[in-house]
Amino acid sequence: MHYVSTRGQAPDLGFEDAMLAGLARDGGLYVPGVVPQMSAGDIAALAGLPYEEVAFRVMRPFVDLPDEVFQDLIAKAYGGFGHAARAPLVQLGSGHFLLELFHGPTLAFKDFAMQLIGQLFQEAMARKGERITIVGATSGDTGSAAIEAFRGLDAVDVFILFPHGRVSEVQRRQMTTPSEANVHALAVDGDFDDCQAAVKAMFNDFDFRDSVGLTAVNSINWARVLAQVVYYFSSAVALGAPHRSVSFTVPTGNFGDIFAGYIAKKMGLPIDRLVVATNRNDILHRTLATGRHMKEGVAPTISPSMDIQVSSNFERALFEAYGRDGGAVRQLMAELGEGGFDVSQGALETLREHYDSGRADEAETAATIRAIHAATGETLCPHSAVGVKVAQEHLHADTPMITLATAHPAKFPDAVESATGSRPPLPNRMADLYDRPERMTRVANALGDIQSLMRERISQ
Numbered sequence: 417m418h419y420v421s422t423r424g425q426a427p428d429l430g431f432e433d434a435m436l437a438g439l440a441r442d443g444g445l446y447v448p449g450v451v452p453q454m455s456a457g458d459i460a461a462l463a464g465l466p467y468e469e470v471a472f473r474v475m476r477p478f479v480d481l482p483d484e485v486f487q488d489l490i491a492k493a494y495g496g497f498g499h500a501a502r503a504p505l506v507q508l509g510s511g512h513f514l515l516e517l518f519h520g521p522t523l524a525f526k527d528f529a530m531q532l533i534g535q536l537f538q539e540a541m542a543r544k545g546e547r548i549t550i551v552g553a554t555s556g557d558t559g560s561a562a563i564e565a566f567r568g569l570d571a572v573d574v575f576i577l578f579p580h581g582r583v584s585e586v587q588r589r590q591m592t593t594p595s596e597a598n599v600h601a602l603a604v605d606g607d608f609d610d611c612q613a614a615v616k617a618m619f620n621d622f623d624f625r626d627s628v629g630l631t632a633v634n635s636i637n638w639a640r641v642l643a644q645v646v647y648y649f650s651s652a653v654a655l656g657a658p659h660r661s662v663s664f665t666v667p668t669g670n671f672g673d674i675f676a677g678y679i680a681k682k683m684g685l686p687i688d689r690l691v692v693a694t695n696r697n698d699i700l701h702r703t704l705a706t707g708r709h710m711k712e713g714v715a716p717t718i719s720p721s722m723d724i725q726v727s728s729n730f731e732r733a734l735f736e737a738y739g740r741d742g743g744a745v746r747q748l749m750a751e752l753g754e755g756g757f758d759v760s761q762g763a764l765e766t767l768r769e770h771y772d773s774g775r776a777d778e779a780e781t782a783a784t785i786r787a788i789h790a791a792t793g794e795t796l797c798p799h800s801a802v803g804v805k806v807a808q809e810h811l812h813a814d815t816p817m818i819t820l821a822t823a824h825p826a827k828f829p830d831a832v833e834s835a836t837g838s839r840p841p842l843p844n845r846m847a848d849l850y851d852r853p854e855r856m857t858r859v860a861n862a863l864g865d866i867q868s869l870m871r872e873r874i875s876q
């Protein structure tokens with residue numbers, strides 16, 4: 417399997433090199449050269465299989481690894497989930513289902529991708545006899561997903577920079593309680609922008625970058641998108657695919673999760689509509705409604721993981737909509753740097769063949785949490801509530817709708833409590849989070865100090 421850049425000027429790479437590179441050298445994102453097909457028979461045969469086996473069959477054609485090795489990595493990736501089904505479906509109403517993607521170690525759907533990517537990186541590094549250093553800045557959630565993915569892996573050190581005193585207690589504890597020696601939670605005396613600036617500066621310090629094998633695992637990594645394709649198959653098959661079509665509504669920020677649905681559709685899964693659900697930060701909804709893709713400031717919401725101004729994975733959808741023309745994408749991205757662009761009429765029509773969209777404001781999000789709780793007993797996190805609200809506007813009698821529930825309500829206890837009146841408890845397996853010992857290193861907001869600390873830790 418070979419991967420091509422959305423900007424058309426970087427060399428094609430195999431799966432492993434595309435994964436290790438993350439961003440292509442021309443600034444583009446990697447996508448499969450040709451999307452492999454699954455026949456109706458292949459899809460029907462997924463019915464009733466364990467999640468791990470579905471994952472193996474769906475992802476195998478994209479990955480260049482021996483079958484037994486890949487199966488073993490998948491087993492390790494999902495073994496720590498708190499639900500035997502990994503991604504269980506629950507019914508919300510007539511023709512409307514919720515896909516619970518929050519049973520992983522950090523209670524959010526990013527675990528599906530991060531847990532697998534941790535195993536894939538470890539296997540690649542061990543085989544090459546090399547080590548890498550994962551670094552990331554976090555305002556809360558991404559850091560804990562990365563730490564959970566890489567903790568205890570012996571070819572990898574993981575350093576997460578977070579602003580001291582400015583993350584929630586649950587978020588901090590998720591980063592500071594893992595006791596493995598390769599996990600390094602650094603509390604920086606600064607804000608989130610300072611942490612991000614430090615990470616960026618490290619990548620631009622080529623001596624440092626090469627000497628520690630610095631690597632990022634951000635949301636544009638192809639391997640992360642790939643891992644998310646699987647649950648579109650497992651859930652659609654549970655509701656009768658390939659013999660009937662289903663639609664999906666996806667709470668969307670960086671467009672990675674919903675683009676995985678598009679890949680599932682291209683592989684042959686009968687998906688009718690893919691509905692983009694946004695909060696007030698609605699650049700994607702506006703783009704699909706009007707054809708204008710213009711940046712605006714970010715407004716903070718109760719669904720913070722979707723508070724974005726630029727949706728990085730949307731570039732992959734544009735590449736498809738422009739007939740895989742890398743030159744056209746380069747032009748659009750240059751215009752985006754200046755504020756925004758207009759999608760061509762032809763490309764807009766292509767996008768609308770696959771995607772619908774809608775948005776929910778803060779009051780609608782809270783009202784949806786309350787109404788679903790009262791009607792079904794299911795407690796939604798604010799992101800999932802944005803999805804449910806938009807899905808309700810796109811229900812069709814003959815096609816089941818599956819809304820992706822992207823985080824556990826206990827990750828956003830304040831917003832949920834103010835909507836329902838009751839505070840969602842952490843799942844049992846995490847109930848002792850507040851009693852576990854914490855371990856973190858406080859460091860000045862100075863690049864030199866952070867780099868010396870990292871060098872020192874890696875050499876131990």
Ligand SMILES: *Cc1c(COP(=O)(O)O)cnc(C)c1O
Pocket residue numbers: 524525526557635667668669670671672673674721722799822823
């Ligand atoms: C990251 C995230 C999203 C948005 O996912 P994208 O792939 O960026 O579209 C939605 N909900 C939660 C809880 C998230 O953490």
